[in-house]
Amino acid sequence: MTAVRIHEVGPRDGLQNESQVVSLDDKLALVERLADAGLRSIECTSFVSPEWIPQLADSDALAARLPAREGVEYRGLVPNLKGYERFRASGRVHRAAVFISVSETHNKKNVNRSVAEHFDRLVPVIDRARDDGVPMRAYVSTAFGCPDEGRVAPEAVVKLTRDLVAAGVSDVSLGDTIGVGVPGQVHELAAAIGELIPLERIALHFHDTYGRGIVNVQAGYEAGVREFDASLGGLGGCPYAPGAAGNVATEDVVDLFERAGIDTGIDLHALVETTAWLERDVLGRPLTSRVYRAEMGRRERHRQKAEAG
Amino acid sequence: MTAVRIHEVGPRDGLQNESQVVSLDDKLALVERLADAGLRSIECTSFVSPEWIPQLADSDALAARLPAREGVEYRGLVPNLKGYERFRASGRVHRAAVFISVSETHNKKNVNRSVAEHFDRLVPVIDRARDDGVPMRAYVSTAFGCPDEGRVAPEAVVKLTRDLVAAGVSDVSLGDTIGVGVPGQVHELAAAIGELIPLERIALHFHDTYGRGIVNVQAGYEAGVREFDASLGGLGGCPYAPGAAGNVATEDVVDLFERAGIDTGIDLHALVETTAWLERDVLGRPLTSRVYRAEMGRRERHRQKAEAG
Numbered sequence: 001m002t003a004v005r006i007h008e009v010g011p012r013d014g015l016q017n018e019s020q021v022v023s024l025d026d027k028l029a030l031v032e033r034l035a036d037a038g039l040r041s042i043e044c045t046s047f048v049s050p051e052w053i054p055q056l057a058d059s060d061a062l063a064a065r066l067p068a069r070e071g072v073e074y075r076g077l078v079p080n081l082k083g084y085e086r087f088r089a090s091g092r093v094h095r096a097a098v099f100i101s102v103s104e105t106h107n108k109k110n111v112n113r114s115v116a117e118h119f120d121r122l123v124p125v126i127d128r129a130r131d132d133g134v135p136m137r138a139y140v141s142t143a144f145g146c147p148d149e150g151r152v153a154p155e156a157v158v159k160l161t162r163d164l165v166a167a168g169v170s171d172v173s174l175g176d177t178i179g180v181g182v183p184g185q186v187h188e189l190a191a192a193i194g195e196l197i198p199l200e201r202i203a204l205h206f207h208d209t210y211g212r213g214i215v216n217v218q219a220g221y222e223a224g225v226r227e228f229d230a231s232l233g234g235l236g237g238c239p240y241a242p243g244a245a246g247n248v249a250t251e252d253v254v255d256l257f258e259r260a261g262i263d264t265g266i267d268l269h270a271l272v273e274t275t276a277w278l279e280r281d282v283l284g285r286p287l288t289s290r291v292y293r294a295e296m297g298r299r300e301r302h303r304q305k306a307e308a309g
Numbered sequence: 310m311t312a313v314r315i316h317e318v319g320p321r322d323g324l325q326n327e328s329q330v331v332s333l334d335d336k337l338a339l340v341e342r343l344a345d346a347g348l349r350s351i352e353c354t355s356f357v358s359p360e361w362i363p364q365l366a367d368s369d370a371l372a373a374r375l376p377a378r379e380g381v382e383y384r385g386l387v388p389n390l391k392g393y394e395r396f397r398a399s400g401r402v403h404r405a406a407v408f409i410s411v412s413e414t415h416n417k418k419n420v421n422r423s424v425a426e427h428f429d430r431l432v433p434v435i436d437r438a439r440d441d442g443v444p445m446r447a448y449v450s451t452a453f454g455c456p457d458e459g460r461v462a463p464e465a466v467v468k469l470t471r472d473l474v475a476a477g478v479s480d481v482s483l484g485d486t487i488g489v490g491v492p493g494q495v496h497e498l499a500a501a502i503g504e505l506i507p508l509e510r511i512a513l514h515f516h517d518t519y520g521r522g523i524v525n526v527q528a529g530y531e532a533g534v535r536e537f538d539a540s541l542g543g544l545g546g547c548p549y550a551p552g553a554a555g556n557v558a559t560e561d562v563v564d565l566f567e568r569a570g571i572d573t574g575i576d577l578h579a580l581v582e583t584t585a586w587l588e589r590d591v592l593g594r595p596l597t598s599r600v601y602r603a604e605m606g607r608r609e610r611h612r613q614k615a616e617a618g
Contacts, residue, residue: 179603182569183527211561211599215524218492252520260491290520
C-alpha cells in the first residue's frame with residue numbers, strides 16, 4: 001500500500017477531450033507504459049456509444065486486448081446498462097464507473113435528463129454491478145462549481161454522494177469539472193462528507209483550468225482524502241486552444257507528494273518518458289504538465305551545454 | 310488595508326528574464342496599467358550595471374518618468390552602494406531592495422562572492438537606507454532549494470533572515486528561485502521565522518517551475534504570511550523554451566484569494582486586459598498564467614459562438 005493512490009484517467013478523460021483520435025495500438029502502448037511506471041489504477045476507456053465520443057469508439061477492442069498485469073486495476077466508464085454489459089463482456093476491466101452531475105443544468109446538457117431522473121437510471125446499473133461483485137465508482141461532476149449555475153452548494157454534493165453510496169457504489173470521485181474550486185471548499189466538502197462516509201471511499205478529481213489543481217490536491221490530502229485522479233502530461237487540455245481545461249497532471253501530483261516524502265509508488269522518470277513519447281510520436285502537440293516541461297527544459301539546457309563545450 | 314498584499318515584480322524580475330528588451334514607453338505603460346488595476350506595490354526596475362542586465366539598462370530614465378500615483382509604492386533593486394545612489398538620485402522610487410542567496414554556490418555564481426562576504430557588502434547599503442529613512446527589503450534567494458546544492462537547510466534561511474533584520478532591513482522576501490518547494494517546507498520555515506520575527510515583515514516569492522507556485526502561496530497564507538510576490542501573466546518564464554521558470558502569475562494569485570473571499574484590492578479584469586496587451590503588442594509570445602489563458606479561452610469560445618449564429 002502506498003501513502004496515496006493516484007488513479008490515472010488520461011486514456012479516458014484525457015483522450016476523450018483530444019481533437020484527434022489516437023490509434024488502438026497507441027492507446028494500448030500508453031496503458032502498458034503507465035502500468036510500467038507504477039500506476040496501479042488506470043481508467044482505460046468509456047463504454048459509450050461510438051457516436052457520442054468517436055475518440056473512444058474502439059472501447060470493446062481495447063478492452064479485449066488489455067495486458068494482464070499483476071496488481072494493476074483497469075477501469076471503464078459505463079454510461080448506462082448497455083455500456084455495463086459491454087464492460088462485462090470484455091472480461092478484462094476490473095472496475096466500472098458511472099457519472100452524474102450535481103448541477104441540473106450540467107446534467108441536462110450531458111445526458112438530457114434531470115439529476116433525479118438520471119440517478120434513477122443509474123440504480124439498475126449499480127445493482128447489476130453489486131450482483132456481479134464488480135466495484136462501481138461514481139463520478140460526481142460539477143462538485144465545486146457549474147459553468148451555468150456558478151457555485152454549487154456543498155449540501156447538494158453531500159446529499160448526492162450519500163445517495164450514491166446508499167445505492168451501492170464502492171467509491172465516489174468528486175470532480176471539479178471546470179476547475180474553479182479553492183482549498184476552503186475542498187476542506188468544507190471533505191469534512192461534511194467525512195461525517196457520513198469513510199473518506200477511504202472518496203477520491204478527488206481536479207482540473208487545472210485556473211491553476212488550482214495542485215493546491216486542491218494538497219487541500220484534499222490535508223483533509224484526509226488519499227485517492228486522486230490525474231492524467232498524464234495534463235492530457236485533455238491545451239493552453240493555446242480555446243477551452244483549455246486539462247486534468248491535473250499525473251507528473252505534477254507525483255512530484256508534489258514525492259518531494260514531501262509521501263510515497264506514490266510511481267516512477268516519475270518513466271512518466272516523463274511516456275509523456276515525451278505521447279507528445280512527440282502520438283499527439284504532436286505540447287503537453288502542459290509543469291513538471292514535465294521543467295524536466296524537458298533541463299534536458300535541453302544540458303544538451304546545449306554539451307554541444308557548446 | 311487589504312487582507313493580503315501582492316507585490317508585483319513583473320517589470321523587474323519578469324522583464325529581466327525576457328529574451329527581448331522592452332522599450333521604455335512600454336515599461337512605463339505597463340507600470341501605469343498595473344497601478345490602474347489596483348497594484349499598490351510595484352517593483353519597477355533594478356539599478357544594476359547596464360552590462361549585467363541589458364533588459365533593464367534604462368533604469369535611471371524609467372525611474373525619472375514614473376507617474377506619481379497616490380498610494381502606489383514603487384520599488385527598485387539595488388545590487389550595491391552605487392546602485393543605491395542611483396536609486397536615491399531618481400527620487401521617485403519609494404523602496405529599495407538588496408538580494409542575497411542562502412546557498413554558497415548560487416551566491417557565488419550570482420555575485421562571485423561567498424554569502425558572508427556579500428552580506429558584509431550589503432551592510433553599508435542597508436545602513437545608508439536606514440539613515441535616509443528608506444525602507445529596504447532583502448530578497449533571500451534559494452530559500453527552498455538550490456540548483457547545485459539541492460535542499461537548503463531551513464536553519465540557514467532562518468539565520469540569514471534574522472541577520473538581515475538585525476542589520477536593519479524592513480522586510481525579507483524568501484524566494485523559491487528554482488520552484489522546488491513544497492507546502493510542508495513553507496509551513497516549517499514560516500513557523501521557525503515567526504518565532505523570531507513578526508511575519509508582517511516576511512514576504513514569499515514563488516516560481517511556478519514545477520506547478521507549485523499557487524500551492525505554496527496558499528501554504529504561506531495558512532502559515533500567517535500576508536505578502537506575496539507575483540508577476541503579471543507569469544512573466545519571466547515560457548513553457549516552450551528551455552529553462553521555463555516564471556514567477557507565480559499575479560492573475561492566478563489574485564483569483565486564488567478572491568475566489569476564497571480574501572480581498573486583494575486588485576481588479577482581475579484589468580490584469581487580464583494588461584496581460585493581453587503585453588502578450589499581443591509588446592512581447593509577441595504567449596504568457597502562461599492559467600487564469601489568463603482560461604479567460605482568453607472563454608472569450609474565444611464566446612466569439613466563435615457569436616459568429617456561428
